[in-house]
Amino acid sequence: MIKKLLAVLLVVAIPLCLLCTVWQSSRYVSLESELSRMEKEQYEVIRVNNRLISGITILSTPERIEKVATEDLGMRKARADEILRIELKRGNIGG
Secondary structure (H helix, E strand, O other): HHHHHHHHHHHHHHHHHHHHHHHHHHHHHHHHHHHHHHHHHHHHHHHHHHHHHHHEEEEEEHHHHHHHHHHHHHOOOOOOOHHHOOOOOOOOOOO
16 A cells, blocks of 8 residues: 555656756746846946936036037126125024
C-alpha cells in the first residue's frame, strides 16, 4: 500500500516539478524582455533630458535674454536716475 502511494506521489510530483520549471523559465524570459524595454526607455528619457538641458543652457544666456528684452519686448536698461532704492528695516517686514 505504501509503495503504491509513493509511486502515485512520484507520478504526480515529477510532472509538477517540470511544470514549475517551465513556468519559472517563462517568467524569467518575460521579466528579461521587460527589463530590456525599460532600459531602452531609460536611455531615451536620458537622451531627451540631455537635449532639454542643452536647450535651457542656450535659452538662458544673458545675451539672449537681453536681445529678447530689447528687440521683442521693447525694453531697455534703466538709467541711474530711474532706479529707486528701497531699504526695509528687519522689524517692519511682514506686518
